Amino acid sequence: MTxxxxxxxxxxxxxGGTIEKSYCExxxxxxxxxxxxxxxxxxxxxxxxxxxxxxxxxxxxxxxxDNSDRDQICAAIARTAEKGDPIVILxxxxxxxxxxxxxxxxxxxxxxxxxxxxxxxPMGFIDxxxxxxxxxxxxxxxxxxxxxxxxxHNRVFAIPGARKNLETGTFxxx
Amino acid sequence: MTxxxxxxxxxxxxxGGTIEKSYCExxxxxxxxxxxxxxxxxxxxxxxxxxxxxxxxxxxxxxxxDNSDRDQICAAIARTAEKGDPIVILxxxxxxxxxxxxxxxxxxxxxxxxxxxxxxxPMGFIDxxxxxxxxxxxxxxxxxxxxxxxxxHNRVFAIPGARKNLETGTFxxx
Amino acid sequence: MTxxxxxxxxxxxxxGGTIEKSYCExxxxxxxxxxxxxxxxxxxxxxxxxxxxxxxxxxxxxxxxDNSDRDQICAAIARTAEKGDPIVILxxxxxxxxxxxxxxxxxxxxxxxxxxxxxxxPMGFIDxxxxxxxxxxxxxxxxxxxxxxxxxHNRVFAIPGARKNLETGTFxxx
Amino acid sequence: MTxxxxxxxxxxxxxGGTIEKSYCExxxxxxxxxxxxxxxxxxxxxxxxxxxxxxxxxxxxxxxxDNSDRDQICAAIARTAEKGDPIVILxxxxxxxxxxxxxxxxxxxxxxxxxxxxxxxPMGFIDxxxxxxxxxxxxxxxxxxxxxxxxxHNRVFAIPGARKNLETGTFxxx
Numbered sequence: 001m002t003x004x005x006x007x008x009x010x011x012x013x014x015x016g017g018t019i020e021k022s023y024c025e026x027x028x029x030x031x032x033x034x035x036x037x038x039x040x041x042x043x044x045x046x047x048x049x050x051x052x053x054x055x056x057x058x059x060x061x062x063x064x065x066d067n068s069d070r071d072q073i074c075a076a077i078a079r080t081a082e083k084g085d086p087i088v089i090l091x092x093x094x095x096x097x098x099x100x101x102x103x104x105x106x107x108x109x110x111x112x113x114x115x116x117x118x119x120x121x122p123m124g125f126i127d128x129x130x131x132x133x134x135x136x137x138x139x140x141x142x143x144x145x146x147x148x149x150x151x152x153h154n155r156v157f158a159i160p161g162a163r164k165n166l167e168t169g170t171f172x173x174x
Numbered sequence: 175m176t177x178x179x180x181x182x183x184x185x186x187x188x189x190g191g192t193i194e195k196s197y198c199e200x201x202x203x204x205x206x207x208x209x210x211x212x213x214x215x216x217x218x219x220x221x222x223x224x225x226x227x228x229x230x231x232x233x234x235x236x237x238x239x240d241n242s243d244r245d246q247i248c249a250a251i252a253r254t255a256e257k258g259d260p261i262v263i264l265x266x267x268x269x270x271x272x273x274x275x276x277x278x279x280x281x282x283x284x285x286x287x288x289x290x291x292x293x294x295x296p297m298g299f300i301d302x303x304x305x306x307x308x309x310x311x312x313x314x315x316x317x318x319x320x321x322x323x324x325x326x327h328n329r330v331f332a333i334p335g336a337r338k339n340l341e342t343g344t345f346x347x348x
Numbered sequence: 349m350t351x352x353x354x355x356x357x358x359x360x361x362x363x364g365g366t367i368e369k370s371y372c373e374x375x376x377x378x379x380x381x382x383x384x385x386x387x388x389x390x391x392x393x394x395x396x397x398x399x400x401x402x403x404x405x406x407x408x409x410x411x412x413x414d415n416s417d418r419d420q421i422c423a424a425i426a427r428t429a430e431k432g433d434p435i436v437i438l439x440x441x442x443x444x445x446x447x448x449x450x451x452x453x454x455x456x457x458x459x460x461x462x463x464x465x466x467x468x469x470p471m472g473f474i475d476x477x478x479x480x481x482x483x484x485x486x487x488x489x490x491x492x493x494x495x496x497x498x499x500x501h502n503r504v505f506a507i508p509g510a511r512k513n514l515e516t517g518t519f520x521x522x
Numbered sequence: 523m524t525x526x527x528x529x530x531x532x533x534x535x536x537x538g539g540t541i542e543k544s545y546c547e548x549x550x551x552x553x554x555x556x557x558x559x560x561x562x563x564x565x566x567x568x569x570x571x572x573x574x575x576x577x578x579x580x581x582x583x584x585x586x587x588d589n590s591d592r593d594q595i596c597a598a599i600a601r602t603a604e605k606g607d608p609i610v611i612l613x614x615x616x617x618x619x620x621x622x623x624x625x626x627x628x629x630x631x632x633x634x635x636x637x638x639x640x641x642x643x644p645m646g647f648i649d650x651x652x653x654x655x656x657x658x659x660x661x662x663x664x665x666x667x668x669x670x671x672x673x674x675h676n677r678v679f680a681i682p683g684a685r686k687n688l689e690t691g692t693f694x695x696x
Contacts (some may be wrong), residue, residue, distance in 0.1 A: 004346070012244060023552075023644070026688065030552045045306055045328070046294075046327045047328050048327055048342060048344045049329055049346075050326070050329075061550075064203075121545060124649070125545060125647055125648070129220045130307075131306075132305075135306050135328075136309060136310075138328055139309075139310045139313050140317065142330070150323070154221050154224045154312055155224075168222060173179055174176030197470070199517050200467045200514065204371075204378045299472050300473070352696075393676070394642075394651045394654060394676070395675065396675055396692045397676070479653070479654075480653075483655060483676075487657075487658045487676060487678070489661060490677070490678070491662065491666070492665070499661070501568045502572045502660055502661060502664070503571055503572075503664070504661070504664070504665060518568070518571075520526070521526030
């Protein structure tokens, strides 16, 4: 008999982006350093039946990413998808849809759901949208069929099919 | 041409439960009074393409609910489902699965997704799970097909099929 | 030569009160259990040159305190004051001024500043005044001359001379 | 008869500094823009008997301040002190003691307490020390005699007599 309550694994790949920018008090700077999502966000979610595996791929502002970075992300997705678990990818919003489409063009439909998310405001801020977006991405990763997606601000977009709207600060369908 | 970015409506019905218990400083009591989810939680979510309609049905600890209360909830669901929008129901965790199954037994499969959620800790607490659960329920309501569900702690259960585990403080599949 | 930057000690005595009421998820109750101020509040203050010693005397709603409890508090103050460090006392607001005056009547002016504080809303709530009041009491304890005081909502009252105003939910001078 | 419970005024002058740096989502930058202390911090303090008057003098990182800026701050202090109320000044930490000493050298002992404070981490961050420092400064302003001071991390320093320690990220006595 299947144990309906066994832990399900979700794999999180981090690439940097606004969501993971952290503040250094001695420098007075806000930028991508090491991944902070485990202590800064995951630790305060309740995930009793979810086993999370985190892997840090890059720590970059997505405006600074080039195709070599995107190839690295594709390689990480391909390697991680072999484990058979859904994947959530933290990524800067500015080129999130570019990377997601790049992966789709190169890889086609992956073997598992691959859900990109990020935030308009770094997760350390009181009024950040990081917690909301990560919560959504983690749930979407469990509900969706294999494919590339963006989860953001209570919406899920199949890729291709989304772009950031710079004026409204959210994603919209195209 | 369809506007892919038009606002989608979700209707929230509140019935009380731990999630909506609020603290009265002059009385020193924590209990269900008026619904507080709009100012206490919804106002800090980013929902640029989601139009929320809130309706307060009851303000009860779910241990105090009887079948007359559940009939009232069923009636509200039936009336609300006619609008065609997904429904999220805030409910105490102690009898959430009882109410959800009662509605399922009485109504069968509804015309829209009906997602119950709540919290182990009232939404006013720093370490409440209310924000996580409501975020999940709002997303699940947009992704799921018509039916009764419970969304809680990064899991979605079809009803019947879930019960609260008093020891672990979460829901599990049955 | 005196080291102006040596750590100064402040001793915190806890007696319960609203400020330290904690929520039990399995019981669904909010009440005084063990002291929670170290992890729930002190750990997030920056006190690089302050050494805090915490001692739990009682865990009671102050409406349930009697003179036997107050004698115990007096004894703890007397014993602690011998160390020569300022004292902060966490106490329920309802009889805070009663206890402070009881101590003053029994002990006269103590050898060190003894600053009572508490909160209208338990420290676990997002909008609690506990952090503000404790921050004020810890600073007042370093600035004031020996005596009994209440620090609350940006004011310091010498005892006797203060009472709780039930309507406004704060202390006022008498 | 004196009304012991009349509101006492405290005047806050803002000059910028880390404490008031705010994040712009469209630019992705963290810097001094307009003063944010009223909505970002003051609004969540309980100050039932304190009347605050805020005035924005400058919006600068304190590393970019020159003596012309400091003259402007001195002029604002002189003008404001005439009202007879204690003054709190928000200022960057890097040159806070420089400005405070500059004012002391130019003005001598002012007619009211003038308490400088700021933060190591901008007030919008979850783990900012801004709330603690402002709470301390507002209380110190009510307790201290006329003079220049720095209130920071549970300590109050008379000026001259303090400097920032870059390694430990706090102020120390000199």
